[in-house]
Amino acid sequence: MRLLLLLCLPIWLTAQSQVSISAINPKYLDGYWPAQWITHPTASRKEFSVQHYRKVIELAEKPSRCIVHLSGDNRYKFYVNGQMVCLGPARSDLMHWNFESVDLAPFLRNGKNVLAAVVWNFGQNRPVFQQSWETGFIFQPDAAQFKDWKSDKTWKVLENKAYSPQMEGIWKMQTYLVTGPGEGLDAQKYPWGWENVDFDDSSWQVAQQIWPGVPKTSNTEIKWGLEPRQIPMMEATAQRFASVRRAEGANVSADFLAGKSPLSVPANAKVNFLLDQGKMTTAYPILTLSGGKGAKITLTYAEALFEKEGRLVKKNRNDIEGKIIKGYQDMVWADGGNKRRIESLWFRTWRYVEVQIETEAEALSIDDLQSTFSAYPFVQKASFSASDPRLQAIWETGWHTARLCAGETYYDCPYYEQLQYVGDTRIQALISLYNTGDDRLMRKSINEFGNSLFFEGLTQSRYPAATPQVIPTYSLFWVNMLRDYDLHRSDDAFVRQWLPGVRSVIDWFLSKRNAKTWLVENPGYWNFVDWCFPNGVPDLQGGSSTLTLQLIYTMQDAVELYRNLALSQPHMQAEYEALINRYNVLIPQLKAAVKRECYVAERGLFADTPAKKKYSQHPNILAVLTNTTALANQAPLLRKISSDTGIVEATFYFKFYLFQAYHKTGLGDLYLPQLKPWHDMLALGQTTFAEEPDPTRSDCHAWSASPNYDLLATVCGIRPAARGFRKVRIQPALGDLTQVSAKMPHPQGEIAVEFTRQGDLLQAKITLPATLTGSLVWKGKTLALKGGAQELSL
Secondary structure, eight states: OOOOEEOOOSOOOHHHHBOOGGGSOTHHHHSOOSSEEEEOSSSOSSSSEEEEEEEEEEESSOOSOOEEEEEEESEEEEEETTEEEEEEOOSOOGGGEEEEEEEOGGGOOSEEEEEEEEEEEOGGGSOTTOOOSSSEEEEEESSGGGGGGSSSTTSEEEEOTTEEEEOHHHHHHOSOOOSOOEEEEEGGGOOTTTTSTTOOOTTSEEOEEEEEOBOGGGSSSOSSBEEEOOSOOOEEEEEOOOEEEEEESSOOOHHHHTTSSOEEEOTTOEEEEEEEEEEEEEEEEEEEEEEOTTOEEEEEEESSOBOSSSTTOOOOTTOOTTOBOOOOEEEEEOOSOSSEEEEESSOEEEEEEEEEEEOOSSOEEEEEEEEEEEEOOOOOOOEEEESSTHHHHHHHHHHHHHHHTBSSSBOSOTTTTOOOBHHHHHHHHHHHHHHHOOOHHHHHHHHHHHHTOOTTSOOOSBOSOSSOOOOHHHHHHHHHHHHHHHHHOOOHHHHHTTHHHHHHHHHHHHTTBOTTTOSBOOOSSOOOOOTTSGGGOOOOTTOOHHHHHHHHHHHHHHHHHHHHHHTTOGGGHHHHHHHHHHHHHHHHHHHHHHHHHHEETTTTEEBSSTTOOOBBHHHHHHHHHTTOSOHHHHHHHHHHHHHOTTSBOOOHHHHHHHHHHHHHTTOGGGTGGGGHHHHHHHHTTOSSOOSSSSSOSOSSOGGGGTHHHHIIIIISOEEESSGGGOEEEEOOOOTTOSEEEEEEEETTEEEEEEEEEETTEEEEEEEEOTTOEEEEEETTEEEEEOSEEEEEEO
16 A cells, blocks of 8 residues: 655654553453544545644643554554654454554653644555545543543544545556555645644644444444554664666766755756665655745656566566666655655555656755665564575575565565465465564464454455455465464464364365365365466366365364364363364365375376366375375375476465475475575566566565575474474475574574584584474484584484
């Protein structure tokens, strides 16, 4: 979502001002708020609108602590005395609408103060990820001494007519680009200084009260079911462009890029220049202007430049010669004022930004153009290095990809959709756990997919979202995400709440079996498996081996979940055991059906359907992961599908499951050669990993960051050996590497490994948290591991 341009001070203190949920007065978690949702009295509540809210307050003495709770629809930015305090709400749905809790004390002063917010609604052009009831804002002080500050009819409001949605750049892309409109701002209509205490708001209108603040469980109907934000505020780090790649009509100097000197554009001139960030970014661009009344400035954002022929043809991303830029655009019409600082409300994604300037009768000064990087504040605690230096570039690029695909939710891609899909998110969550140890966004995503469960028993495939979409296979992967969480964290209560959803997903799939073959047959909705198939869907006629095997894969994880949690819920133990027994009967029957209907002995492969005419890697990978094929056949099967060019090959997304099958069967040494497509992307100048091999739409796609999991989990072989990561199993697969060093966070501390290999001889230095035990496995031999540092030879 890219929102409208706004005057904004450069200092962001959101992280410092945020307070924990434990600091919230409990009455605001389960009862009516005294504060009211407020809106503009005459503006449309459903259509495009940008609104400013203000309330002036007097303080005899600055408080040492002043906690407040606030939210808006669609989104808001909040200021105190001209300084931005926070932005939100954290993305959610109407039933679970987030509010932020912050301490205003650092921003307040003795005497007159102003509370100010900008709230916007993009109406019919709002991003697909954005749910909305109607335009509104709510502000609730936590303590009684500040109760008169609450949002009600004492607040004033202005609808800002300076803004307009810009869609032309999006339409020209001719692809699925649904992150909201581009932005237009007519500076001559803008109420400059509106967020400052001395601004004259006498012409503003009285805000209209529309609804009390209510948690979802406390009212007869739900508009915004208020819940506290569960994640930290986003990172905000200043950054500057790396270079000017081309310029027409002006000399764009290095001093301008560094913010040391302005760019002067004479009257009646046309200027065009292309800026290169040096790598992909997600950021808020900040443009500072002086003079130039009537001048038009257009910013076009792109992940890469395009060849003139071919809709998605990009080739080497570093090359610009003969290429054109396409993408969403922001536009500003200057008002001639001095030092007009304009910052976007919502972030843009780019590597390249083209700036087009057309002046009229007055010269224009571009005083500065920079940006503020924004993403979920992950801190990478893991590291990886190896004797092959090329892997360092994959490690760093994978982490950069993962970072740009994580904000208030995980994103599939930051430029085109910013939607949280289960298929991407499962991989992203494991990357987060292994690289940072931060599980908060994983928990939020599991909850959100659980919240999307609908009457048939499935989750939505992407959520939160305004437009429903169902990919049944993604509902299965949601169950696998719960199992992932259970393996890596000790939190029975969190997992337990979603066990009814686990059952409903599996029951839905079991109801879609072909009565004759017992295979899951075309069950409806979008049966996406991988982009290597037409529209992502394999042949389903007569029943699908892939869908059936994925059902088995998920049922096996469900058995473990029910078994593990039965003891902690004595009153549910009988029901869980009945489900376990039922699944343990059905799983062998489903395996037998797949082997009977789809296994082709002459080729030693599982076909996609009973017709046995189409073959792909996918059912064969799942046959290994589920033990549908005999243990003795698993390694030969994987070797066959890894070299057989006559079958459909998995793309970046589903290769994740191929790599898990390698690890399972002791074939982890095959992993590193499979990274050739990732090396190829780097050779094309890509600074993040793409959705699929060229030609690709998205140059930054979450599922392609999987090496940042597998370099630790497959090459180093570090995996949980018990629930909650209470034990560890380390089974390195070094391939041709002679040396590897790595570390990763663990719930009890840190796991560090150093491997040196000479032929089949492994020298290992391993350090585990003090109370963690486990095993080291190498070439069929196993040694016990204890807490602390140890050196071993195998």
